Amino acid sequence: MNAATETGSVPAPHYGVALAVTTTIFFLWGFLTSLNDVLIPHFKSVFDLDYTRSMLIQFAFFGAYFVMSMPAGRIVDRLGYKRGIVLGLVVAGIGALLFLPAAQVQSYGLFLAALFVLASGITLLQVAANPYVSLLGGEARASSRLTLAQALNSLGHTIGPAIGGLLILSVAVLGADALARLTPAELAVYRDAQAAAVQWPYLGLALALFALAAFVYLFRLPQLAGAGHGSSTDTHTVADALRHRSLRLAAVGIFLYVGAEVAIGSFLINYLSLPQIGNLSESSAANYVSYYWGGAMLGRFAGAALLRHVEPPRLLALFAAIAALLLLATMAGSGTFAVISVVAIGLFNSVMFPTLFTLGIRGLGPLTARGSSVLVMAIVGGAIVPLLMGMLADRVGPQRAFALPLLCYGYLVWYGLQNRRTTPELAS
Template sequence: MDLASPPSSSADQPASTNRLALVVVTSIFFMWGFLTCLNDILIPHLKAAFELNYARAMLIQFTFFGAYFLMSLPAGWVVGKLGYKYGIVVGLAIAGIGAALFWPAAEMHSYNVFLGALFVLATGITLLQVAANPYVALLGPERTASSRLTLAQALNSLGTAIAPIFGGMLILAAAPKTAAELSAMPVAEALVYRSMEAQSVQLPYLVLAGLLFLLAIIIWLFRLPAIRASTDAKDGQHHGLFEPLRYRHVLLGVMGIFFYVGAEVSIGSFLVNYLSQPDIGAMTEQSATTYVSAYWTGAMVGRFIGSALMLRVDPGKLLAIFAAIVVGLLLITMTTSGMTAVYSVVAIGLFNSIMFPTIFTLGVARLGPMTNKASSLLIMAIVGGAVVPLAMGFLADSIGVQHAFLLPALCYLFILFYGLRGSRVTDAPAMR
């Protein structure tokens, strides 16, 4: 196989057509960023409504990101059969069904049903990730793929910046009652309160379901450039699913996505509870959502800056620099208190900005007909968002939230290594 030959691209499409298609597809990035970040608001809300400890509350992220691991291979098969456009349409429809399921989950006042609805929602987003990320990477010259995907991810960050404000107004509008306050209430009154707390998510998620279905119809009607998923059959070759892992930059890229998503989701998941602690921010949970929004706004701004920087700076080196800065910020927030700890942890968002799209594009570089399989494997690695936050939840229950930030710091150290050394493309397989 010639590693230098790219998969099917949009080179034969007019540049204006590609630009318009990029604008349309980036709306998908906005929606899944919004839905994913809304989990950061859902966690403290359901933690209070169902009286959960940190470990049980992190089952929200475990379920959501666990879907990436379980459903990435089926998603890759769907994209291979339907192509990128209709893969996106199906993904939006499935995500809409998942959002709609929040209504019966709240009516039943069942944490397990909430988790089931999240799994369906995440299945749709998994399909969107498998289809949209490589589609954007292929929608133009290979040399600018990292810059293009980073720009698209900036719209993802816009969604994550808006979601905390939206969730804070509609889901965390009232400060939750403490365990002591609930125990002092009559049993029947406490049950009614908990039911009302759960039901406050119904309207927001029903609106989101409607928007997802509408977006699916728009994408279905829009004439996107016909870039088919690259397949072995078209190239007269047959590669096993895990064959891309024989290449070192792919194997280490999968690990990089695992650790990056795990670290990013862990930090976002704990922000509201962390910032509301008396010795850190001493603020209400609703006030903390403003800082969560600032965290994700930083990621959006950083992606616009990073998109321009990567046209001039080697993506791997920039990735390593940003990872080193994040490790430093985590050490500061772990060893200080008050607003110093607040600002240092919020600033991490700015430097998270380029990491996912950069690791992704470095991980699928020069793979030819194996690009689609490598994409599925990289999306599977998003399961780090299920595993690392759960592990951090157990740490937080035992040593406190502030010291538990040691775990994401270790994750960023691996990303630093990947940017400097692990992302180098070689013709020699990593495993034989």
């Protein structure tokens, strides 16, 4: 690596190639995350779970963000962003491989453990890749740049449920009475089919993760000033970063936004299967989960352009308000109206995470890695909010339980409005 690369004085053309490589990683972790929305109804049926216990899938997955984000920040400080990304891909690959023994013994607990390991790798990727993309250029365009990268993440989210529904939910799940009528030989065949439904997809994902790790390791990503310097002598702490009010408020925003987005996606298949809503089969409803995440993808491509002309906090407040109105509509409606209302929320989720993230780390300088860890730790909202919504749904039903993400969007409206005056002017 030459001196120019080490000091961050990298020619501008290198930024485009680095961004292209990094966005491939965004795509893959989006694909992996969205598969949880398919695993929830699958395991709910296979293991006869209620809503609360089925949401332990998201609790195990997004709980890893809370547990592992601080260690991930220290790893990025020591290794730099490139090696941190490589390690994250390898750990995620190991987690995907663990699905094979978990499926073989049909253990829900082992599946949750495998998801935790997989999400630990993704946590490391989040800590490394999000600030890296944010800093690949000027600060005024950071939200636009990260929104574009997140659009590729949404592409993964869009494709994941459709493929997962085809490979996993296409295997018929039998009820307790039907299982009791099977002979031992038939029961063994049935269990093998259920195991294979998740084994082969996750084996393929593990191989893809390892291959991408090897590619990134061999590819020369540029180092950036103030990012991933690879120093093990850094004395900055999380407490130093948390002295910034903007970081604290953005962390709360990410907690609530991710919680709302994940909770809605987690409930979509079961919600759209209700007779009064969509009356769809689970495999058909999985396609609507793809539409939900596909809306976020389209919104992010459009948002990347909009954020060049509209203040990020203003757009955040507007989109959060529209998402809240759509939630009210699906709570009050039924049939096609309720289906369209809830699926359309994905379009307006689009700019929220990248805008919150870039506003949160803005101006942190050498504290960027620590601030990134705080913001990634806040993704634990994806563990807490769906679990709370599951508890609420067991009592009042899934349609009324959408009141919880509605409150989350209310905070985002307030956050966007109160941040309008503190945003740097957009360059012409």
